[in-house]
Amino acid sequence: MSIVIVDYHKGNLLSVERGLVGAGADVVVTDKADVIRAADAVVLPGVGAFADAAASMEEMGQMEAVRAAVAGGAPFLGICLGMHLMFEAGTEHAPADGPLPRGLGFIEGVVDAMPRTDAAGLAYKVPHVGWNSVEFSEPNSLFDGIAPGEFFYFTHSFVAPPSVATIAETVHSVTFPCAVQVPGRPVFGVQFHPEKSSDAGARLLANFATIARAARAGSAHADKVAENPVASKE
């Protein structure tokens, strides 16, 4: 079982790679669409801006490859901008005219700039930089062994819209989704950087590696059943 980190040529992926290796995973960093398509699990890291990253991914055929891997059952984790890219579209660095840059479309909605004031009109600093607490009420395998309220490291100026996919929230100027999961599927995104979030971050990456291994074991079992159609008929 190996986890494929998608390299869309916008920055350094060493920390994410180290984090997953530290979590006991075999890791492959690649920009190649065919490798991504065949991945056991996919991690989409967050570097750069939505429009540039989306364009770069489209150009290298990665957008379609990630969709194919996920459609085939591969667990997925998007980090920061990687989580933003799970949505339909984003406004970051979008051209002034013409349609918004498209994301992977796993979750409905548009990623937009974080408001600089709260509901009461109080001013907040954006980018939202630093350690902030992650709140959730429903247990989730991604947060196994992590208590609600744990601190993670954030650095971002854009936020994902609330949706049925929200599994955890954080408060800055607004309450925003800091973790998402496509309902019923091992397809996750986190706004914070687990690879920069000390022990709690390491635990989250280990949880994702566990989810990826379990999914792989499940699909290996399914393959075996499919390979022996006669036996399954009996």
Added chain:
Amino acid sequence: MKGVNFVGLRDAGDPIELARAYDEQKADEVIFLDITATSDDRATTVELASHASAELHLPYCVGGGFRSVADIRKMIAAGADKVSVNSAAVANPQLITDAARAFGTQAILCAIDAKAVPGNPNKWEVYVAGGRKNTHIDAIEWAREATRRGAGEILLTSMDRDGSRDGFDCHLTRSVARAVDIPVIASGGVGKLEHFAEGIIEGEADAVLAASVFHFGELTVRQVKESMRAAGIPVRL
């Protein structure tokens, strides 16, 4: 609940070893500053950034002598989460604009060394070249311009307080923090525990930085964070 950041800094010796200790003590971020005095040492800095990204599980920033987007690119490629620019940005403010466009606002920290103007309690001027040269540029105006150009954070050092152990210049810090809508890190002057909370509460800083009190083992990050929590400031412990 927003956690207030706590930043450590190292300017000599074995930076990675110290940074690892601060990581274990739950520092929220580490800034490596002035680790290269000359361009000949730049390769060493790149090596340090790469080493740090393997060893540290917290965000870190590298500052020191970047003059171009190409210089910064090398550091980001080596794994630095952020770079800090100072003298070169004052000489060529376009550097902030170009670097923010290339690497994102969150990756560009603008370091400002400010000193009070004698006889004018509400004016500070920007110093460069390690604090040796007065540019006569108004520090608050420069903070505003850096923000407009895409700096993601300001690391504000009071030259009057640096090394004094009298605490942060809260008047300066508050004046800058209120003038810009990006986070401000207060630096310069910490001598005792209470100073950290003062920087946040009176200085209205978003984060506080200290160096020597940690390097010389006078305080631990944990002690500092506990005292900040006792003062009602949310921190990660």
